[in-house]
Every structure is written in C-alpha cells, then in structure tokens.
Amino acid sequence: MTIDTYDGTGVKPSHWNLGSVIEQLRVSREATHNIRHHGKVRELPSREALTIIVNGLSAALFPTHYGRPNLTDESIDYFVGDTLNTTLNRLTEQVRRGLQFSLEDAVPDDEELTRQANAITREFAAGLPGIRGLLVSDVQAAFSGDPAATSVAEIMLCYPGTIAILYYRLAHSLHRLGSPFLARLISDIGHSLTGIDIHPGAQIGGSFFIDHGTGVVIGETAILGQRVRLYQHVTLGAKRFPADEKGSLIKGVPRHPVVEDDVVIYAGATILGRITIGAGSTIGGNVWLTQSVPAGSNVSQAQMRND
Amino acid sequence: MTIDTYDGTGVKPSHWNLGSVIEQLRVSREATHNIRHHGKVRELPSREALTIIVNGLSAALFPTHYGRPNLTDESIDYFVGDTLNTTLNRLTEQVRRGLQFSLEDAVPDDEELTRQANAITREFAAGLPGIRGLLVSDVQAAFSGDPAATSVAEIMLCYPGTIAILYYRLAHSLHRLGSPFLARLISDIGHSLTGIDIHPGAQIGGSFFIDHGTGVVIGETAILGQRVRLYQHVTLGAKRFPADEKGSLIKGVPRHPVVEDDVVIYAGATILGRITIGAGSTIGGNVWLTQSVPAGSNVSQAQMRND
Amino acid sequence: MTIDTYDGTGVKPSHWNLGSVIEQLRVSREATHNIRHHGKVRELPSREALTIIVNGLSAALFPTHYGRPNLTDESIDYFVGDTLNTTLNRLTEQVRRGLQFSLEDAVPDDEELTRQANAITREFAAGLPGIRGLLVSDVQAAFSGDPAATSVAEIMLCYPGTIAILYYRLAHSLHRLGSPFLARLISDIGHSLTGIDIHPGAQIGGSFFIDHGTGVVIGETAILGQRVRLYQHVTLGAKRFPADEKGSLIKGVPRHPVVEDDVVIYAGATILGRITIGAGSTIGGNVWLTQSVPAGSNVSQAQMRND
Amino acid sequence: MTIDTYDGTGVKPSHWNLGSVIEQLRVSREATHNIRHHGKVRELPSREALTIIVNGLSAALFPTHYGRPNLTDESIDYFVGDTLNTTLNRLTEQVRRGLQFSLEDAVPDDEELTRQANAITREFAAGLPGIRGLLVSDVQAAFSGDPAATSVAEIMLCYPGTIAILYYRLAHSLHRLGSPFLARLISDIGHSLTGIDIHPGAQIGGSFFIDHGTGVVIGETAILGQRVRLYQHVTLGAKRFPADEKGSLIKGVPRHPVVEDDVVIYAGATILGRITIGAGSTIGGNVWLTQSVPAGSNVSQAQMRND
Amino acid sequence: MTIDTYDGTGVKPSHWNLGSVIEQLRVSREATHNIRHHGKVRELPSREALTIIVNGLSAALFPTHYGRPNLTDESIDYFVGDTLNTTLNRLTEQVRRGLQFSLEDAVPDDEELTRQANAITREFAAGLPGIRGLLVSDVQAAFSGDPAATSVAEIMLCYPGTIAILYYRLAHSLHRLGSPFLARLISDIGHSLTGIDIHPGAQIGGSFFIDHGTGVVIGETAILGQRVRLYQHVTLGAKRFPADEKGSLIKGVPRHPVVEDDVVIYAGATILGRITIGAGSTIGGNVWLTQSVPAGSNVSQAQMRND
C-alpha cells in the first residue's frame, strides 16, 4: 500500500501456475526466429538512448532553444562541445549495434565493427552544420507560410512539424551514411511524438514545411524538392509492390512520388506510386492521385453533393 | 531559481484568492456526479501501473526484444518467471479496481472481488502463449507485406502497428475475460503511443498488419478475419447509433464492419456500419463505403479532376 | 557497461574533430536570428513545467479522477488548495516568460512584467470554476453520444477527446487573457498526447465531443457552437491566406469555419475557409467542403465506384 | 554501454552456474527461521516509506524550514493540511505492518489490525503540536548553547543534533503509543543520517542539545531531564544484561543511566548502568563512569602523562 | 497497492481530526520565531542544490575521478568549462540566499544582493586552482601515510577523509569570502556523508590526512599546520565558552586548539581549548588534553589495569 509497491513488493501475492505458462512460452520462443544470429547475441539499439541522443544533438544545434537558454558568449561553446562529445560517444555505440542488423550476414569482427561505427559517427558529426542550415530554412518556411505563427520561438517549441523534420533530417543523415536501422528507430520516435511518419530514406529539400501534420506519411523512396508545403493526413505512398518470381517483395525499388519544388499539398490528399507532381502544383484536400501531373497543376476532389 | 523549484518551492509566491476559487470548485463538484458510489470510494485503475504492466508482459513474451537482450539459456526462464510473477501481481490489483466499474451495481464484497480478479488474471496468464503465437504471425505478416522492412527486429522496434496490435491483443484478452474497463485503458495507452485506435472489443484474426497506422480507428463490434492489411487513416466505424424509445443509445449492438480474410484497405478509407467486405477485396484510398461488397471486390474513389 | 553510462561516462571515447564542428556551428548560429532580443536574454517557457502545471490544474478541477482518489470530505479542500497554490505559483512564472514573446517589442521592465503575469494568473484562477462547468458538460456529451461508453470514469480516463478538450479549454482561457504564446505551448502538448490539434484561439461552446480524434485540426479563428460532435481526421481549416501588398501573410484574419449548434461532422471531412455550417447539419465522412451550408443540411461524399 | 545498462541490459552476459547456487540458497533459507509466521506473510514496514513519512511530518511541523519556504498566509494551512493528510494515510499503513511484529503471537485479524493502526495514528497526530513545542525548545537550547551558532535557520538546517532529536521525538511518540517496531526503524534512519543513536524507548525532557553528535548512544531505558547537553561520542549505555535461569536475557529491565536536569556531558564520556547523574553535574571528556554521582558533581578523567 | 501509491494515492483513507491539529500547529507557529524577517520571505539555501554543486565542483577539479573517466584531450576542457559554468550559476543563487542570513539586519536590496553573490562566486571560482593544489597534497599525504592504501584512485574513491577534506576546503573558501551560512551547510553535508565534522571556519594547511575518520570534530577557530595527521574520534574542541555580562555566549572568540606542523593525533584523543600542540608532537589514543604541549611532545593515556 505504500512506496515499496513501486516495484511491486507491496502487492498481495497469488498463485499463477507460472511453471506451465513459462514452459509454453519457452516452447513458443524456440519455434520462432529469435534474435540470436549465427550463435551470437546481437545487441539491440535502445530507444531510450536514441531519445537522449536526439535531445543532445538538438541542444548542440540550437543551444538557446533546445539546450540551455541562459548560455553566455563565455559559456556557449563549452556547452556545445561537451554536449556534442557526450552525444557522439553515445551515438557511436548505437551505430555499432545497429550495424549488426544492417550488415546482416556480413557483420565483421568487433574491432572492425567499432571502426566502422566511429567512422560513420565522425562523418555524421561533420555534417551537423549543414543539417543546421537546412533546419533554419525549414523554420523560416514555417514562419512565412503560416499566418498563425507569431515568432520563431513559437515555431521551434510548438510546431510538431518542426520536431518531425528535425528527427527526419538527423535520421536521413545516418541512413545515407550506412546506418539504416538506427535511422529507422529515430524516425519512429519522431513519428510517435508527432504523428508524422517520414521514412529516413526519403530525400527532402530545404524550406520544407508541414502544418499540423498528424497523419502525414512520406515513403522510403519519395523525393521532395525545395519549398514543399504539406498539411495533415497527406500520404506520399506506394501503389503496389513488385514481387520477384518467388512472390517475395523486391525491396528498395523506387515506388513513391517525386514532388518538385514549390508544391503545396492540402490535408488528406493521398498520392501513390512513382509519379511526379510538377513544380508549383497545388493538390487539394482529400484528393486521391495516382498519375503524374505537370508543373503548375491545380488538382481538387470531385464535388460533394447535398442529400 | 534552483533545484528545489522542481517541487515549486523556489517560485515567488503571490496571492490568488484561493479561498473563493476553492469554494466555487467545491460547489461545482457537489453539483455533479462523482466517483463515490453507494457511499464507498471506488479506486481508479492507474495508467502508470498499466503502462508498467504492459511493458512487463511484453518483456515476458519477447524477452530478447522487449526485455533484456543479454539473456542466456541459463538465465532466460528466471527472467521470464520473475517478470511474469511481478506483472501478474500488479495486474490482479488493477483488474480488481476495474471490476468495481465494470460490475456497476453488482459490485460484490472485497473478498469476492479479489477472488474474481485473481481468477481473471490467472486465466489471462494461461492465454499468454496463445497471444504470443498470434503476435508472431502479425510480425511475419509485416515482414512479408512491407518492402521497406529489413528485419524482424526492425518490425518489432520501429513499427507503431506492431505496438498497437500488441496492446490490442492484451486488451482484447482482458475484455473477453470480463475486465472491459481495464481493457479500454490499455487500448487508450496504445492509441496515445501510436495514433492507432483499436477498441478492445473488436475481434481480429492472425497475421494482421497495419502500415504507418496514424489515424486508424477500429470500432467495438468490428470483426476482422485472417491476413487483413490496413494503411493509415482507415476507419472501420459505425454509421448510426440506434436509440431506445427514451432516446438513449442502445449499447453493444453490432454496428461496425465485418472484414473477411485477406482484405487490403488503403489509406484514408472510411468504412461504416455493419456491412461485410468480402474475402480478398481491395478497398482504395480515401473511399467512403457504407454498403457491403462481395468477395474479391476492388473499390476505389471517384476520379479527381484537374481545374 | 554499467550504471554510470546513464550519463555517458561508460561509453568508449573516440575523436570527433570537435573543434571544427563547434566552430562551424558557431558561425551558423551567428548568421541567423537568435533568441537574444534587443540585447537581453528572453527566458523560454518550459514544456516540462507546463505539463506539470496542466496536471496540477486537472487535479484541482477533478481531484478524485485526476488527483488522488482516496480523498475524504475532511481532506479534499486541503488537497485542492495546496495543489492550486503550487500550480498557480508555477504558472505565473511561465506566463511571465511567455509575455516576453507575446509582447514583442513592448516588453516592460521586470517589475511590470511580473505584475502583469500575476494579474493574468489571478484572473485565470478566477475562471477555473467556469472551465470546470464546461468540462462537465463535455464529459456528459461524450457519455450520451457514444454507445461504447460505459461510465463517466471511462470517459475521463480513456478518451483522448476528453484530454484534448481539457488542454484546449485551459489554453483558450490563457489565450483570451493575453498569454497566447503559453496557450500555444499547452495546446501543442495536448496535440502530442492525443493527435488532436485545436488552436487555443478557437472558440468552442459547451457539450463538445470528439470521438477517437486522431488527426482532428481546428484552426485559430474557428467558432463552434453548443453540442458540436466531431470524429477523427476532421479538419476545420483555412482555404487561403490573404497577403498584404508586400506579400507577407496578414495574421489574425477570420479564415476558419463557423460551426453552429448541434452539428455533427464525420470522420475525414475537410471544411475550409470562413464558411458557416448551419445549425443541426450533418457532414459526412471524407467530404471536402469550402462553401457554407444552411441549417439542417446533410452533406455526403460523391459515390465511389467498383472497378 | 549506454542508457539501457541502467537496468543491466547492456552488460555482457556470462554463465554463472545459477542452478546450483539457487538450489543451495533455497536449502539455506529453509533451514533457518523465516518471515512467514503461523502460515501467513507478514508485510515488512518500508524504510523508504518511513523516510518520506518523516519528511512529511517535518514539513507539516516546520513548513517554512522543512516544507516550502514560499508559503503565504493564504496558502500555508492548505499545505500543512494536505501534507499531514497524505502523511498520516501513509503512516497508518506502516503502523499496521509494524503491529504484526510488535504484537507477535497476538496478531488480530485484518480488520482489527487496521482499527488499531488507525487509532494509534490518530493519537499520534493529536500529539504533534506537543512535539513541535518540545522541538522548538531544543532548537532554542542549541542557539543559546553553541557560540558557533549564528541563526535559528542554521540550527535547523546544519545541525545533525537537530535532525537526530526530531527523529527521536517522532519515534518516541510511536513507541509510547504501542508501535515499537516502527519507532525503531525511524530511529535507525535518524542514526544513519547523523551518527547519533537514540533508542526510541528513552525518555528525554525539553531543551535538549547534542553538539556535533557523531557516536552518541542513548539506550532504551535511559531517562534524561530538562536542559541536558551532550557532545559527540557520549554513551549512555548498559553495564551488564541480567539473564533468567535459562540464560536468556531478560528484556526491558531498567539498565541505562538516569541523567537529571541541567547536566552537561563532554565528548567521549561513557556512562553505563542504572546510575543517576545528579542535577547540574558536569561529566568531562572520555570519562568512563559506572557509579552514581550526586547533584552538582564535576567528574573528569585521570591525568595523562608525557613520555 | 500499485504504482500510484508512490504519492500516497493508493493508501486507504481515514479520518484524522485534521482541523484541530492544523489549528494547534498554526498557534504553535505563531508563538515562535519564524523565517519571515522584517516582513519579507528569506529564501533558504537548498541542501539538494548544494550537493549537486559540490558534485559539480568535484567533477571540474578532478574530471577523470569525479567527472567522466572517458574524457579525451579533445573533450576534457569542454567538460570542465560546461560543468564549471553550470555549477557557478547555481552556486551564485545559493550564495545569494545564504547572504540573507549571514548579513542579518544589513541585507541590501535585491540588486545589490545579487551583485555581492556574483562577486563572491567569481572570487571563489578564481580560487579553485589553488584548492585543487591543496587537495592533491592531501591525497599524496594519504598515500604515503597509510600502508593499506594501494593507489591514488583508491584514496580518491574509498577514503571518507578525502571526501571530508574536499567538502571542508570548498566550504572554507566560501566562509573566508563572506558566505558563512552556505559554508556551514556544505560542511554539514560532508559530515553526514563521512561522520567527520570540520567547521568551515577552521584553518588547515596542506598535506592533511584523516584516517578512518568517523567521529572527528574540528572546531570553528582551530588552526592546523602542514602535514597534520588525525585518526578517528579525535576532537579538537572548545573547553568553555566565555559569556558576556548578560550571560550570552560571546561568539567568534578563539577557543579551539592550534596544532602545529607534522603533528599526529591518534584515535579518540580529545583536545580542548585554545592550547598549542607543538610541531612534530604525537598525541596518543583516547588522551584528554587541555594544556599546551611543546614541540616534539609524546603524550599518551594513563596505564589501564587488569582486574
């Protein structure tokens, strides 16, 4: 009834036929694929670690908004440096774990694995200033694109689109550098926080703005140009999945839309397949689109009717 | 300005007319229904406890993915056994609390309530190996159904659909065993984590796959067969709610769709009412469907138009 | 490998070219707008603080559901009073911080800022009993509007719509009293928890019910009457954004729908622009609507077709 | 290597012959007395709960020093009332657990046990204002007795003697009301924090001052008058323990010193047995004393010598 | 019975006559001195904050032992800089609070108080390298003085004397710079951790070593030279306290021993009054000494006798 119940010690015990359930669970485990691979344990990357890592990277990139607002000219570089160092140390361990899954049968020995993880992390670090530049362009796009936005601080603190794009840009960098499993985990954390699901494999230009955002889905092979603007529930998905002669899905084939520069897609539009939305087009709300449209198109849904 | 502000002790005090506000809140409370029922306090189940319980069950079902990856053949059953025992002790207490709400006017005395809670929890435990089997089929369906999936670990760690189905299958078992209030709470936690809203009363066969998932809604009396695949924003809802002669809604009437085996429903489709989607049908994105369709149907939205 | 790795101390170190990355990040920071404003640091409101504040307000408003279920007649007012006092102390500090952003160039000196924050918070406190009354009407609307609802407790604990409306009503009160930045942060926290995005500027009458809710978006200038009911993915948005002669968006212009009393809007409907949905109307699922409809209208989507 | 190692999941596994060690531990457990008593589990009081309880009582007794310094006239009674209510609820549960041990073979049924725990806790609560009065006299004694003390706040926050006496006075009240096991646990927590070991059975008058305090021991049957002052390492202990004819120690016999009003005992003095130190006496440092001394005595150690 | 009991919400409620107890506590509070001083709240320094501050200072002084062992040449200064900056920010707030008590009736206005706190903290920071030098000499004295010591790491991590001296040297610096209240709090935290009670006013030379340490007491005006070595239970105390004509103790008068260079004092020795222990002397265990001894003295206790 008290504090020690936090770990279950204060709960009245009962009899649960544990032996039988445990036996059946063991049998069930042994009947299915498990995490042991070629006889060795593969360590799983940790969601909690990655959450802390993304928080650390956010703080290093935007120290006054996502780090500590009370930094001074005297102290800010110490904060950035220490945060970055700790975060990169943590990241390299997660990259190492993720490689065991990404590399599948070609997992090298421990020393080589660590060397590759360090190399990826170092390159990732080198790309951070570039990522910061893209994110600044995204925030500016939000500010100029939303009449409800009153300040940069509001966009950085209150817009789920900002968070989703931040997670995406970090995940995409890792994906590109050869750490796809980790990238996927980071992007799923961003999805869980915002309801916006961007596959880390997607390629997205600068000044990207997602308003409201819940339900947005952007697929693995989608390509978005500069200054694209999306609203909630927009899907940039695949239409069908080609299978090989054995019926297995062929992975990695381009199957999601190409969205050119300056396209706006309104709430609920579903755009499927390797089609191209020409530059400057506007796609209306709830539209279901599976064919390419030329630059400057204006697509809207069929008329509703009153009963 | 420092650490002690964590509990508010460092914040500058002011005068808030507390007496007046507190008085009005008391009046407001006394004017409405409250949680006291027949003169005794009904303890509320705890969201935090249930979160820990679902984590415990996940760890017992899939120890290497959701528990501890470093378990050995020597140690794994100790982990499963201890986790299960602690978790079932906690669960029985929550089931007991939930019964006070589910049983309404027929709440028995404390001893009988505890006996019923223990019985439900024991039966729930006995069903866990079966639930594990279903979940394994769901993960395999995801792996074979999504070309972007690269490993079982990715599906278990990065797919919100996996988490939503895990929460659903546990909640459904409790719902079926007579603990609907608790089942509802668990399913709402899953909803909050994933954006996927599956009522614990729904019946869903094996090899179930939800891709992306944000915005999926599956109603209380829906029935889904084997190998159903859903995409984001799909609604399997009710069309209208029959009321009795006094105008009160009649609860529990079948009012959601029946989806037969091997049906695929694409993003944004809204399917309402007690209709049947025949086996093997494909429902296109954004479709709004309120009538049954035969097996093998292929339903898509009316054409959009270019302005 | 052990506990001290929680703060990164157990992670193998490597060399990251920190100096170069830090230098580039500094250059990038100095090239963009930053949080320093007219030479002084503006303290950012804290998401964590606001989460604790909303929890505190919820507990003071509904002590047995969101506070402590074991309160007695002897103890309940002490709990409400202490919770309210602590929470209002915290809130006034956050209001103070938020004002620095809302007031922009007209930020007064520290003493005046604190005076304004205290005044807003005191007026906010005075409005809490009224907010409680509205929330009670919302819960009752949910109970009578959803056949799956079995008790008031279920609606208060398991319905994301309840949580979203609670966050909205608190945020709206702060917005109205002159604390828009803080209001926005609170409403974004509610959005993140529930997938329901209600701008704190929207005006919404009593007995409001949102079922399922993921993906609902209600814009800044929307006006909703009494007894409105919404389902998931409903958008009450803007159609286009008027710009001034320089091309800048004009902020604050009424641009979202007016929804009159007793309107029901089904899942996925997208309603855009300053149009009016007449009292008692029903808008069907997935409808895309950009023109006013008279009272009692019944709008549904064009027919789908079978291929 | 990362965060998940907090619960041991990141540590490299090895093989430990668990089966054999567990088997031997089981045999060892079964060979000794255990906590099961007459076939039912006796719940142990919790050190963590008691620590929180003593903190709660301290805060209720001295809200501005041990509670929240920012309380106002408007808010202080709400704080005291809510803190007291929560703390007494927790305490009654611990008292109930403790009674199972104190009452030994005469443990009544659950309902009666709860009734007794409630009665003890209610009487304890009624005694709190009296305890506060004694503690105020103790603090004043410290202020007037130590030339290094500069303020009441310093004595309340920086003097281990203050903390030890606070723990003692709370524990003694529970001891007197029939909850000796709980009293003992509270006094041991105080000992661990301060190095001062006062048995809760000891009787100690007001205006009591312990300076520095590490190593002070005051036995179960010791009686101290008003205005007694002790320094570090003073022992008020037993000389020998009378045994019954079977050789078992006779428990509860008066066997510790009686120290009358206004006695000062300097560092390291060891005073053993049921002797009386007459009022106003001074006992020098490191003295070893086993015989009564009359009022006004001045006892010091034999002379040291220089080699 | 579950997690929510952590904050007391799961504990069975009872009736405690709260109104009466609260009323009596209010009366008791109003009858005694309280923390309000000249009508304004004085904020208390926080033990928790100071613990974090001392940990931060320790980490900045000895980054690899008390900070993060995995620092590299590239990263160590970032860690030291960021830790120091955060810690000094926190410290200045605590110094500010402490000044309100140290300055008593002469507390200046807020701005001046902050200015003084900043000045003290800046000077304290400037003295840190000097403190580090002294601490290094202390550790080396332990290494060469204890045959059981096997490494510097052992002395830094396992010796309570090291911790006690670290707390003392930091507290003494603050005491000297005009922050005596804060110094006292820090030294009491050190006392609580180690059982070693060193008043921050004491002056202690380099290469100081305390072995075992429990029960050591060093008074406010004690002066210790270089290379002094103490064992457990040694008291360097006051003999009597001079009072003024009104009977009040005169504060601050030199009343504790002067211990010259290279003195060793064995366990349990009690040395009282403003006497001088000449350089190079050895004081035996349990000796009670109240007169000065010349340099090179060898003092031991009178012979024990066998009964």
Next chain:
Amino acid sequence: MTIDTYDGTGVKPSHWNLGSVIEQLRVSREATHNIRHHGKVRELPSREALTIIVNGLSAALFPTHYGRPNLTDESIDYFVGDTLNTTLNRLTEQVRRGLQFSLEDAVPDDEELTRQANAITREFAAGLPGIRGLLVSDVQAAFSGDPAATSVAEIMLCYPGTIAILYYRLAHSLHRLGSPFLARLISDIGHSLTGIDIHPGAQIGGSFFIDHGTGVVIGETAILGQRVRLYQHVTLGAKRFPADEKGSLIKGVPRHPVVEDDVVIYAGATILGRITIGAGSTIGGNVWLTQSVPAGSNVSQAQMRND
C-alpha cells in the same frame, strides 16, 4: 524559477572568467599523476553500480527481508535467479574495472582481463550460500546478545551492525578472490551508511555482533574469532607502520590485533598493534590497550576522579 532549473537552465547567467580558471586547472592536472596509465584509460569502478550490486546480492540472499516480501513458493526461485543473474553480470564488469587497478603494471589484454573477471565472479557466486550461513549466525548472535532486540526482522532492518557485517562479508569474499580494489569500495559504502569501518582484508569468524557501532574501526590484518562482540567506537588498529630503508611504508605486514573467540570489547576501547586478546576476555570501555592479554582477562580503564 521552475522545473527546468533542475539542470541549471533557469538560473540567471553571469560572467565567471571561465577561460582563465579552466586554463589553470588544466595546468594543475598536467602537473600531477592522473588516471591515464601507460597511455590507456583505466575505467573506474562505479559507487552507484556497487550500491545496486550489493542491494541485488542482499535481495538474493534474503529475498523476503531485503528483496520482495510478497514472494510465494511458486515465485521465489525465479526472483532469486533473475536477481542473481543481473547482479552477477553487473558485478563482473566492476570486477573487470577493479582489476585494472589491483593488477597495476601487470594488467593483461582485454580478453584475459574479462576472463579473470568472469572467473572471480563465478567463484564469488559459488561462495554465496556460505556467506548466507555466516550472516544467519551473525543475526542470531545479535538476537541473543541484545536485550533490546525483539525480533529477527528488527535486527535485519534496524541494526547498522547487520548492514556493516553484510557489506564486510561480501567485500571480504571479493578481497580474498583477488579483487581488493572493489572490495575496498564496497566496504567504504558500508562505512558511509553505518559509521562502521571494517577493512575487507580483516578475517572475522561467525556469530559476530556489533552493537550501535558508530565509530568502530577494524584494520586490514585484524583476525577475529567466533562469537566476538563489539560496541561503538572500538578501534582494532595499528600502532606503528614499519618503513623500508627508503622510508616507504611496507604494505601488508600484520599490524592489527588478533581477537580470539568469545571476546567482548566495550565502547570506546582502542586496541592497537599485532597483539592477541585471549579467548573469553572482556575489554572495558575507553581502554587504550597495546599489549597482549591472556585468555579470560578483564581489562578496564583507570579510575576517574571527582574534582
């Protein structure tokens, strides 16, 4: 002023001349020995990890007192097994780290180091049942030796001597198996909790009882027989430390007392040097003893005098 100040972000910034202080600290670090050894980082064992490890071992040894009181016959071995496995995994990592310091210049490569750590941990695990047996004898000695003890539970939960002996017996086992650095850290944690300082190298027989205990010191080479009983402030120390011809202390030489079976040593006695206290002797309080005494001796302090 709010929650974010927990990590210092809400504290008003100031200017601290960081650059200069950091520079001086770097110079100071480079002038002294540091933790880098032969060019590689030696990871320090973690106090926090060891605290969790000792808690885990305590829980595995005495599950109902130090683990979970609500264990059943069905569940207890799962708890013991899982707790033991987790704890031994953690311990082996700490042993590995400790070996780097114990082995000094002979630190082997990583693989061999891990092999040795595993071997020590496995042997340690095998010895746990034996340690449990000794601890049971110690608890029984306390119960029969203290007239104030009312139950075994009281001795296990409220006696610092019990905790100190538990820490000692675990530390001694590690010391004996070749992990002296780790043993020392564990014993210092026990010292900090209880004020009782037992060097892990000391050899102590069964049925050992320490009453009150604050200030007890037992040196590295002390040997205690069966059924020894000690009171507070007893020192079993070294008299002098032999040095080699260079003046360095010779480490490891027997220099502490041998205490034979059934000896009782009362409070404050100081016993120094490699002397023998014969079986069955009684040493009185505050005695200073540096010569052996035969079996059955009764030693007490010289008489005090009344001034």
